[in-house]
Amino acid sequence: MNWRYQIRGLGVAVAALLMVAACGGSGTTASIWTTATSAASDGGMDALVKAAQAEGTLNVIALPPDWANYGAIISAFSAKYNIAVNSANPNGGSQDEVNAIKTLGSRGPDVVDVGMAVARKNTNLFAPYQVSTWKDIADSQKEPTGLWFQDYGGYMSIGYDSAKVPAVSSIQDLLGPKFKGKVALAGDALLSNQAMQSIMMVSLANGGSADDISKGVEWFHNLKAVGNWVAHKGTDSTVKEGDTPVLFEWDYLSGNHKKDVPTWKIWTPDGAVVGSYYAQAISKTAPHPAAARLWEEYLYSDEGQNYYLKGLARPVRMTAMTTAATVDKAAAAALPVVGGTPVFLTDAQATAATAYLTANWAAAIG
Amino acid sequence: MTVTGSPVSRTARRPLLGGRRLPLHWIGALPFLAYATLFLLLPTGIVVVGAFLGDNGVTLSNVTGLNQQNIGNSFISSLALSAVSAVVGAALGALFAYAVATGNPRGLLRRIVSSACGVLAQFGGVTLAFAFIATIGGAGFLTLWLQAHGIDIYAKRVWLYEIPGLVLVYTYFQIPLMVLVFLPALDGIRPQWREATESLGGSTWHYWRYVAGPLLLPAFLGATLLLFANALSAYATAAALISQGNPIVPIAIANLLTSETGFAQPGLAKALALSMIVIVSVVMFLYALLQQRTARWLR
Amino acid sequence: MTRSRRLKLRVFRAVVFLVMGAFFLVPIGAMFEFSTRGVGEGAPRTLESWTTIATYPTLVAAIVASLELAAITSVTMLVLLLPTMIWVRLRLPQLSRVIEFICLLPLTIPAIVLVVGLFPVYRWMATNVSDSILTLSFAYVVLVLPYTYRALDAGLSAIDVKTLSEAARSLGAGWSTVIWRVIAPNMTGALLNACLLSVALVLGEFTFANLLSYVNLQVEINQLGLANAGVSIAVSVASLLFAFVLLMVLSFVGAARRSLRSRPRVRDPRTDVLWGQKA
Numbered sequence: 001m002n003w004r005y006q007i008r009g010l011g012v013a014v015a016a017l018l019m020v021a022a023c024g025g026s027g028t029t030a031s032i033w034t035t036a037t038s039a040a041s042d043g044g045m046d047a048l049v050k051a052a053q054a055e056g057t058l059n060v061i062a063l064p065p066d067w068a069n070y071g072a073i074i075s076a077f078s079a080k081y082n083i084a085v086n087s088a089n090p091n092g093g094s095q096d097e098v099n100a101i102k103t104l105g106s107r108g109p110d111v112v113d114v115g116m117a118v119a120r121k122n123t124n125l126f127a128p129y130q131v132s133t134w135k136d137i138a139d140s141q142k143e144p145t146g147l148w149f150q151d152y153g154g155y156m157s158i159g160y161d162s163a164k165v166p167a168v169s170s171i172q173d174l175l176g177p178k179f180k181g182k183v184a185l186a187g188d189a190l191l192s193n194q195a196m197q198s199i200m201m202v203s204l205a206n207g208g209s210a211d212d213i214s215k216g217v218e219w220f221h222n223l224k225a226v227g228n229w230v231a232h233k234g235t236d237s238t239v240k241e242g243d244t245p246v247l248f249e250w251d252y253l254s255g256n257h258k259k260d261v262p263t264w265k266i267w268t269p270d271g272a273v274v275g276s277y278y279a280q281a282i283s284k285t286a287p288h289p290a291a292a293r294l295w296e297e298y299l300y301s302d303e304g305q306n307y308y309l310k311g312l313a314r315p316v317r318m319t320a321m322t323t324a325a326t327v328d329k330a331a332a333a334a335l336p337v338v339g340g341t342p343v344f345l346t347d348a349q350a351t352a353a354t355a356y357l358t359a360n361w362a363a364a365i366g
Numbered sequence: 367m368t369v370t371g372s373p374v375s376r377t378a379r380r381p382l383l384g385g386r387r388l389p390l391h392w393i394g395a396l397p398f399l400a401y402a403t404l405f406l407l408l409p410t411g412i413v414v415v416g417a418f419l420g421d422n423g424v425t426l427s428n429v430t431g432l433n434q435q436n437i438g439n440s441f442i443s444s445l446a447l448s449a450v451s452a453v454v455g456a457a458l459g460a461l462f463a464y465a466v467a468t469g470n471p472r473g474l475l476r477r478i479v480s481s482a483c484g485v486l487a488q489f490g491g492v493t494l495a496f497a498f499i500a501t502i503g504g505a506g507f508l509t510l511w512l513q514a515h516g517i518d519i520y521a522k523r524v525w526l527y528e529i530p531g532l533v534l535v536y537t538y539f540q541i542p543l544m545v546l547v548f549l550p551a552l553d554g555i556r557p558q559w560r561e562a563t564e565s566l567g568g569s570t571w572h573y574w575r576y577v578a579g580p581l582l583l584p585a586f587l588g589a590t591l592l593l594f595a596n597a598l599s600a601y602a603t604a605a606a607l608i609s610q611g612n613p614i615v616p617i618a619i620a621n622l623l624t625s626e627t628g629f630a631q632p633g634l635a636k637a638l639a640l641s642m643i644v645i646v647s648v649v650m651f652l653y654a655l656l657q658q659r660t661a662r663w664l665r
Numbered sequence: 666m667t668r669s670r671r672l673k674l675r676v677f678r679a680v681v682f683l684v685m686g687a688f689f690l691v692p693i694g695a696m697f698e699f700s701t702r703g704v705g706e707g708a709p710r711t712l713e714s715w716t717t718i719a720t721y722p723t724l725v726a727a728i729v730a731s732l733e734l735a736a737i738t739s740v741t742m743l744v745l746l747l748p749t750m751i752w753v754r755l756r757l758p759q760l761s762r763v764i765e766f767i768c769l770l771p772l773t774i775p776a777i778v779l780v781v782g783l784f785p786v787y788r789w790m791a792t793n794v795s796d797s798i799l800t801l802s803f804a805y806v807v808l809v810l811p812y813t814y815r816a817l818d819a820g821l822s823a824i825d826v827k828t829l830s831e832a833a834r835s836l837g838a839g840w841s842t843v844i845w846r847v848i849a850p851n852m853t854g855a856l857l858n859a860c861l862l863s864v865a866l867v868l869g870e871f872t873f874a875n876l877l878s879y880v881n882l883q884v885e886i887n888q889l890g891l892a893n894a895g896v897s898i899a900v901s902v903a904s905l906l907f908a909f910v911l912l913m914v915l916s917f918v919g920a921a922r923r924s925l926r927s928r929p930r931v932r933d934p935r936t937d938v939l940w941g942q943k944a
Contacts (some may be wrong), residue, residue, distance in 0.1 A: 025769075064891050088878045089889055094626040100878065103784035107791055107878050115626050133664035163706050181504040181524060188609045213622035230504065231527035233609040236894040237496050241548045241699055260894050262705045354627040362436050391756040395764075398749035402767050406807045409782025410770060416781070436851050465681040468674060471854070482913035484861035486689060487812075488869040493901040497692035500699050507695060534691055534783055538692070541685070546813040550855035552824025570670070585819045588765075602872070602934040616775040623777060632781075639778040646773035649764055 031055075033290040037146060038130045040296060045132070048297065049081060051290035058085045058291040061100055061109040062092035068152050076307065077298050083291055093192060094118035101125050101283045110292035112281050117192040117350050119148040119279040126281040129293055131231045131300040136320035141277060151299060152252075152313040153277030155268055155338050156194075156201040159254035161245040163263040171205040171269050174218045174246065180227050184234040184244040186253070189361050195233075196353060197274050198248035200345065205272035210343050213353040214360075218223025221364040229365065237258060246326075250276075251336045252312040275342035277316065304327045312336065394463035409642070417636035428637035436612055437638070444614040447529055448597035449534035455597075456590040458537065459544025466545065467552035475492070480549070483542035490539055498535050502526060527608055535603060540593050547592060550583035583660050591653050595646055615642060693902065698722055700899035713896035718903055722917045726908075730798050734881065735867040739860045741844035742813055744760040745806065748844050754826050768814035771807050776872040787877055796929075808873070809866050813859040824848070862914050868908045904930020 033051055036042045058077075065071025078085045089096060101108050102125065113198035130145040142149040160168055166178055174183050189251075196213075203209075203216030225276045234244035240260040247254065253347040257264045280299065286292045298304045300307075303316035309331040321327040345353065412458050466479050502519070503526060504509045514521060525531050547603035555578060563573040601616035612618035615638055695944035701710045718724070746768075753760050771779065783804055790800050825847060833847040849856060880888075886904055890897025 047892070061878075066891065086878075090888060091874050093624055095624045095630050096876075100623070100876075103781075103788065103789040104878055105791060107796060119625055126636070147718060181520065184496075185610070188605075188611075188621065190627070191609075191621050191625050196627050227523070231524070231610050232495070232499075232607050235492075235701075238499060240702070240894040241500055241503075243499050243503045260704060350627065357627075365610055391752075393751040395749055395757055395760055398745050398764070401745060401806070402810075405783075405786065405803050406767065406770060406810075409779060409786060410774065411784065412782040413774065413778055449856050462681055462685050465678045468678065477916045480858065480861060481909055481916055482689070484858075484865040484912045485869075485908045487862065489905065490863040490869075491871065493696070493898070494692075496699075496898065497696045500695040501692045507698070508691070538689070542689075543812070546858045547812065547819055550816060550820035550852065550858060551823055553820075561817075585822060588815055588818060591769070592772070592811055595769055595811065599772055599775045601775045606822060608915060619775055620777055623781070635778065636781070639774050642775075643770070643773050646769065647766070650769060654762060 010216055031128060031289050033293060034286070035127070035246075036289070036293060037128050038134075039293065040133055045297065046151070049293050050291060052288070052294040053081060055288040056083060057288055058083055058295055059088065059108065059110045059287065060085060060265070060295075061088045061097050061112060062090060063113060064090040065086055066253075067311075068154075068252055068313040069307050071316045072310070073299070073304060073307045075294065076303070079292065080298075082221075083294075098122045100193060101285065104285045108283065108285065108287065110283055110286040110288050111295055112283065113151065113278050114148075114281065115278060116150075116276070117193065117347065117354075118130070124279075125284055127284040127286070127289075129282050129296060131296050133300045133317060133320075135256075136317040137300075138316075138319075141316055145288055148279040149300075150277040150316045151280045152305075152308040153275055154250040154252040154313050154343050155336070155342060156197050156274040156276075157249065157251040157254050157268045157336060158248050158255060159249055159264055159266050159268045161239070161261050162265050163243075164242060164245040167265070168267050171202060171272070175222060175226055175228060179246060180232060183223060183228045183246045184230040184232070184238070184248070185245055186235075186249045187233050189357050190221045190354075191274070194250060194253075195248075196350070196357060197276055199343070199357070200353060201248070201272055201274040202270070202315040204274065204343065205269045210345055210349050211352065213307055213356050217357070217360055217364045224365050232366070239264075251338075252314075255312040256338070259305050266336050268336065270339040271338045273338045273342040301318065306331065309335075407634065412645070413636050414640050417640045420633055425633075428631075428633040431631075431634050432637055432641060437618060440612045440615050441641075441645075442527055444598060444616075447532055447536070447614060448594050451533050451540050451597045452590050452594035454533070455537050455540025455544050455593050456586065457540040459593075460548055460586060460591075462541060463545045463548045463552055467549060471553070474524075480546065483545045485542075487539050487543040487546060490600065491602035492606040494535060494538060494603050497524065497532075498538075498607075529613065532604055532607060532614075535607065536597050536600065539596065543596060544589055544593060546561045547589045548585060551582055553590075580660065584657055587653060587656060587660075591650065594649060598642065598646065643661070677708055693905070696898050696902050698900060700895050702895065713892075714899035715903070717892065717896050718889070718900050721885075721889055723880075724885055724889065727880055727882045731797060731882035732911075734802050734805060735864045737799060738805040738809060738867050739863045741802065741806050742809055742863050743856070743859070746810070746813060746859075747817060747849065748840075750814070750821060751826060751830070751844055751848055753829055754821060758893040765814070765818075768810045776808075777876070780873055780876045783873075783877070798874075798881065801877070801879055801881065802867075804865075804873050804877075805867050805870065808870065809863040812862040812866065814863060816855050816859040817852070820852035820858075821848075823855075824851045828920060838873070857916060860915060865908055866911060866917065868904070868911070 020351040031051065032042055033048070039045050039048045040050070060074070060203070063070040063074065066076075074085050074087060076085070085315075088109065089100070094112075095118055097109060098115055098118060099111040101112065110334060111259065123143065126147045128143075130146040131149070134142075134146070134149075135150055139363070158168060158171075158174075165182060166173070168174065173179070185195045185198055186192070189195045189199060199220065200208075200213050202219050203213045206215040206219050208215035220229065230244055232238075234247040234249075236257065237246060238258050247257075251266055252266065254264070254266045280296060282289075282292045282296065296310040298307075300317065305317050305321060306326075306328040308315040309318070309328050314337060315321070318327065318332075322332070418424055418426070420427055466476055469475055490663055498506075500506055501639070504524060509519060520526075526534070559577050559581075560573060563577050568576070599616060601620060605617055605620065608614075608617070612621060617633045619638045622631045622638070624630065700714045701709050701712060703709050749764065753764055787800070788806075790796070790803075794800065827845055829845050829851065831842045840849065868882055870881065871887065874881040874884050875887070882904065889900050926930050
């Protein structure tokens, strides 16, 4: 048979198949939970649990297992309610999470855990929801209608392997000769919120302020000049291998290195405490709206918040839980100690800091 | 079957529909073109169109935004890195391929090398970067061993985490890729060529310079072009080794697409991708010119 | 071939293999060494990271998915690309640069950007065709195009496609016979290399699957690797070994079918060694 005819026939068949498939697309039925703004409004927690179990799945994104104890939280949630949790793109950043909401449609995430800058910029993607423990969250830590609400936070710290470098008692120690080729950030300053806050902490320790990140940039420039700077980001592997024995990281993340390096210590400079909270949000186009809301209820319950605490992160309801004595005392005692009033960057300050970095960082450490 | 009464043509086509000649040759290429349109040209088009869209509709601000100092530097670094790693990878890979081609074509060594090259050509990203960090990084075992013998390779600066280091790491996957795409061409070397050269009194140098070299040149240039494009768009390995600043274009694109500090500029990222397409188009055009001139005497 | 030339060739080959072998194996050795480190200074070596890999049942499903993707991608690539390349060589030479450019395009755009263009296509497919992981093979065929085009092109330029096809046609062969039973057997090396490249690419592909939220082998390996540093490196080395073994098996499968025919033994003038005659 003529090969050309065969190919043409095949092409027509494929085209027909695609047309038929395109015509027959099934729409999803909307659930009442898609627009529910609280559990009480649609039948209470029991109705929510039933609806979530009927959905059977939850899509989360960018939740590494050892970030604020999310591994344990996901397992506990999944076991308690018999809902399968799909954890996608664990190394993704906040922007990846909102990009996924925008692009993946019915396969996208139901809930996101994002940095404040990304949360504030993308409220048009979120559905408002108020968890049952809403009033325990301070007003400054939530959006009034419930488009986003903070979940846990921590303070910027310097983690170091005490077996490889001497004890750190001041930030200027890191410029010394014993730290040659050993100091690293945990991300790219222009890409990662964590790296930007690290530089801000250094700026505060060098006489800068929340409005002025330039002292931090200068300090890193000096760090590179004396040869102590490692240009690539530190990870679990590079810490264990010994390539980045000094790492700027959130204190709750730094604690994870102890399982690879028993001599790991965490230190925060006195009077230069930079803190940051992350925020939860529910996607407006969540494929599993009831499961999404149940997840939020779980995270803000005492059980969920104590799990964060066990991961060395400071849960947003900590004050209320300490008063009500429902906080896990052992975990609270294990939190790294900080001296001084923590500084939380406002949106304007974060934007100004990033703008300064965009203009000057590459030249400073290039 | 029947042939029409028209004069002999080089391509004897069967007449359809009562003897009318329709340009049916193009149908042969249709399946591939249709597939490429749907899964390649369409997505590329979406990206290219996105480069001209801003918050308020069509705009040229993304393209003009490319005219910045640090982006210009990223381009220069990217092009230098890609060109050097392509040439080094092509040269070393061709030698390696020749060593493989002169062995038993069905032997175990050839199979092992081909399979290993297949795996290593796609080996990259964070793991490859870590492999090199563990070998010659600041605390790598080779670095420490050399230091114990008095040689400090990082005396002046830690070059592994800069462009020279990237060139070294890139050759790790460029060489295997070269071996795999160039080996079929080397398999086509006929022993008769060597015999003919020798019977005419030529030496090894004459053989390579005037006979085998020019015959292999088109395939060699094509493979080098592939290596160049491969290095140009490689992202994950460089991001794991140099994660500060915008040293090369793919990292700049990633920073613009996924920045968590609220500074994501997808339009500019797409404009950068568009410029990469333009650059490779220019390089392909030069390559086509070069092919034409060097392969003029080939059929 | 003169004795001195043979000797020089032997020395050249030995040197090249030694140097290349060292260059490629040393970093992998470093990774293996790291994955066997114990916790803390002076701790004894341990294979714990490696044994942990066996305790993850989800890995099996990911391996199966990736193998299926590799098979579908390779077959689709061969069926789509080889006939087109032969056809263009014979009948549409003016299209050859266009095809070459199309086949280089997937490599000019970094994957993180190309996937941005694919999102709408995949979103449409998820609701209207299927949201199975196997739909990734459509994108993977596009991703392997640059590499396989080069390998097939090198193979095609080493044989005389025009004469072979005209001879076959004049003997009454249809086009499918010409392509699959006349030309393809003459370029088995190129076909094998193209398949090796596409299988290796599919097994090693991470970005597309990750951003499109599918779980393939590398996504699952990444997930596993978050347990601790030793496991992440151990599982990466394991995936390299797995891919290597798979490709070796693939190269033997191709050969087994060829060696069913008997061959005269011929002395190779390049190296003066007795080989079986090449197909």
